[in-house]
Each structure stands twice: as C-alpha cells, then as structure tokens.
Amino acid sequence: MRNTLPVIIAFLAGIAMVISFFFNPERTVLGTFQENLLQWVTIVGGFTLVLGVFSIVRVNARAVSRRSDGWFYKLATVISVFAMAIPSIMPTSANSAFGKVFYSIFPISWAGAFGTGPDSIYDWLFNYVDSPMMETMFATLAFYIASAAYRAFRARSAEATLLLITACLVMLWRVPIGEALLRGIDVRIPDYINMFVMNGFNLSVQRGIIIGAALGMASMSLRILLGIERTYMGKG
C-alpha cells in the first residue's frame, strides 16, 4: 500500500491535469479540480516550511554546539532565522486575543515594529540587510563570467578559435560603441551577425535542445504517471 497509493495519487492527479488542458475549465468540474489541486500544493508547501526551519536550525545548532569550523557564522544564521521570523508574526494591534495579551506585557508603541508592513523590523531587515546582500552576490556574477569566458575562449583548437571570434563579434555588436565600429567597417555587418549568428546558428541549436528537452520532459511525465519511474519517491 505504501508503494501503490502514491502512484495512484500521482496517476489520478496527473491525468486530471492533462484532461483539463483539453477542456473548457468553466464548463467542467475539472477546472475547479485543477484550481483546488494547485491550492493544495500551496497549502502542503506551507506546512513543509516548518520542516525547512527545523532542518536549518538543527544542522546549524549542532555545528555551534560542537564548535566546528565557522561556528559563529552558523550562529548568525540561526539568529537571523528567528530575527526575521519572530517580529513578522507578532501582532500589530491589540484587537486580537493574542494582541491583547501581547500588548498587556509590551508597550503598544512597539506595534509598528512588528508584522511585515513598512518600517517594521522585518521590512528594515529585508530592505537594508537581505536585499543588499542578495544584490552583492548577483553583482559578483560579472567576475565569474570573466573567469569562465577566459577559460572557454582560449584559442587552443580550431573550434575554440571559431568560438572566440564569434563571441568577440557578438559582444561588439551588443554594445553601442561596438555596433558603431562594425557599421563603420561595413554597414551590413551588424545585420549579418543578427541574421546568421543569433537567428541562424544560435536559434536553431537552442530550438533543437528545447525540442529534445520537451520530449524528455513529456516522456518522464508519462513514466511517472504510469508508475514506471518511481525513483523520485525513493523506489525502484
């Protein structure tokens, strides 16, 4: 039963989604079923968040208690989890039962600091700590691209040289000064790059990969629906 039930659920849910794609959702029960199913995914996802918090706290708290390498960073992680979560779930007024109890202990002037609204602790941490850190990480991508491009474009063989020349042309074409330079040599060069390199070789290869991936995706979905592929459940 432990093996069969998930396969039956996967089959029924999958088939319902496939059939509903071919029917008008407003005229059949399948439309509502599809909507309900997607809502259930969100609800189950919400519950699993507790698992995530439990995992992050357990792994990091263990490292802190063992004083393993970089334990203070792990301590910062655990503190950050609660620093973001606790103020955001605290009541923002004394209207609810929990709010009344809470604000009988703490002054009501603190209400603005809780919840997720503007100027709350959560909002402040998100705007001034979380977002800048994320943006910094994203910005470092430019340096990673430079080092990867250096390795990829080294002209070690005829193919690599061809790649290097094509990449240089495309990079030049993508910046205004480069485009002006290329137009200076011959006014048709940017159009040729667009037509042959981007809409020719590049697009055809991309479409080939996309068609292959779509077929692979459909084949895997079919294997899952029919219960042939069960490795994603730890079976088989």
Next chain:
Amino acid sequence: MKKILRSDIIRIVTLTLFITGFFAISISAQTAEDPIFRTDRIAIFVFLLIFSSAVLLYTNWAKKGKELFVRKIPGIAAVEEAVGRATEMGKPVLFIPGIADVEDIETIAGLSILGRVAKIVAAYGTPLSVPVRYPMVLAAGQEVVEQAYLEVNHHDAYDPDTVRYVAGEQFAYTATVNGWMMREKPAANIYMGAFFAESLLLAETGNAAGAIQIAGTARPEQLPFFIAACDYTLMGEELYAASSYLSREPLLLGGLKGQDFVKLLIIIAILIGIILALFNVGGWYNDIFNVS
C-alpha cells in the same frame, strides 16, 4: 516477434479508439458559443496520442525482453567515476537537485538521479551532501536518499542531515553552498535540475575548489555556463534520460527509445515543412502546428 507486435498494435488501437470515442462524445455535446472541448488544441491531443503510444509500445517491448540500444552518454557514465574519485580522496560528494520546487519536472529528474547517486555513494561509504532550497524538495530528497541507503543495506550509515535545507533565497542559497565548497573541498560536484543565474556562481566556485563537476539542465540559457565551468554537461533531454541510463532497467530504457522514435517523426515533419515552404505551398501544413 510478430506476435508481440500484433498484440501491442491491437492494444494501442483499442486505447486510441476508446480515447477518440470519449472525445467525440464530448465534442458532440458542445455548443458553438460555449464549447466543452478545446478544438484549437486538437493538434496537441493527436501528438499526445502518438507520443504516448510510442513510449508505451517500446516500454512493452522492453518488458518482453527485446534488447534496446542506448547510446553512451559520457556525462552520465562519469558519475560513478566521480564518486569513485571522491571515495579515494576521502572527500564528500556534493549533489544539487536544482533550485526549483518539487513541482518542476527538472527537480523530479534531479531527485531521480540523486536516488541513483545515493546508492553508489552508500555502497562506497562516501559522504554525501545535498543542500536544497525548498522544504518540499527536502522532504522528497530525504526519502530518496534514505531509501537508497536501505537498498544497499547501509541504513546505519545514513545521516538525516545529508539532505538539508539551506535557504529560500536564491543567492543566500548560493552563498552558503559556495562557502561550503571552499571549506570542505568536495571531490565531486553534481548539479542536476533547474538552474538560473546562480549556475555559473556554483560551477565556477566548484572549479576553483578543484572538484570534478558534472552538470545537467534543460535550460538552454544556462548550458553555456555549465559547459564552460564543468567537466561534463548533460544537455536538455539527457537530464531526463540520466536516471533511466544509470538504472539500466529495460522498462525505463523503453521510454527513451519511444522518445527517440517521436524525435524521428519530428525530424521528418520538419523536413516536409522545409520542402513545402521551399515550393511556397506550406500554409495549410503550418496551420496544423499552430496551436493557441
């Protein structure tokens, strides 16, 4: 052989007739103002029938013992080699099942490969680390890895924190995994699933940490990054084939052959389209494939 073929054809024809009948009844019940059946999607429906029939036919043949040839995919073949290297070096293996949620088919493909990798890792006694971005992937990943350890009779070596939740934010996740790579210096990094802007950040850091790297994704825009920074890259469909390939189970390989057959049909359809377009008579043919 003829017997097998005949019984399969009878089954497929029966199934097709049943499904077509079902849809014919639906179409007859619909009105022009408020249709039940989406006739504008009929081409997809026909394609779905052909595709499903091909996959089922080959799966059935595989079940009956027909030998199926599957070309060698170096990236998948390298997985065992990478785990072996990690075992020799006494270093961990890092596996990332993408950064999308479990409802993404690429993540499911990643989890399927994780099951195979975990079996090899469990058999060799090599440490494995699987950081994930979504709690649902955490639950599924833990189940997959635990089952793999059970199947090779090494359940006592299973650590529930092998699969661990790291962060819900894309770059917080990346920063944590990159930090771990630089500290622990894993011998093998395996990236299989859906990746976005973090693909190069992860792969370049893994390269700097000196790990052998195998990546697989169905997103064409991330492939160049993986190709530049990894030793092996599975492109598009190879990601979905990896689990079947690693298992060598005839039933799963049958699905791959069915997929290849449909690919052949698509190539023929493209060639017909090219010829018709060359003679400027392909309008009607083009309309068949136009789906809203």
